[in-house]
Amino acid sequence: MIVRTLEECQKTERRVVAENWESVRMLLRDDNMGFSFHITTIYANTDTHIHYQNHLESVYCMSGEGEIETTDDGKVYPIKPGTLYILDKHDEHQLRANKGVDMVMACVFNPPITGQETHDENGVYPLVD
Structure with a gap:
């Protein structure tokens, strides 16, 4: 059994900190569960380009508000506590915490990440063999 606290x-x-966000990676590839689990804070008044070409992600908003805009069709979806969005097609998107408050999200990645990944210039996490 694995037991960890935030x-x-x-x-x-x-705990990995980037310009627009920070992520506490509570469960990683080395834990051998087949997915990783993170608590990620998207900083207030930020706009982050993301395109997980190598990973699928599910994101549950625990607090804060913002929006996600899909690049392919320009659709905008509001994000607030209780919202789950699933990037089941490697959806390229903009994630905005634009309501003046941080958004705190619970995130699951498949395949799991190793722990120190950050977005490259295309919004991608690398796939680590």
Whole structure:
């Protein structure tokens, strides 16, 4: 059994900070569960380009508000507590925390990430063999 707290993970290399967000990677590839689990904070008043070409992701909003806009068709979906969105087609998108408050999200990735990934210039996490 694996037991971890958010608080203890925040004090380790599992906490990764980028310009528009920070992510606490509580469950990683080395845990051998077949997925990774993160608590990610999207900073207020930011707009982040994301395109997970190598991963599928499900995201549940726990707090804050914003929106997600899909690049292919320009559709905009509001994000608020209780909203789940699923990037089941490697959807390229813009994620905005544009309501003046951080958004805190619970995220699941498949395949699991290793832990130190950040978005490249195309919004992609690399696939690590």
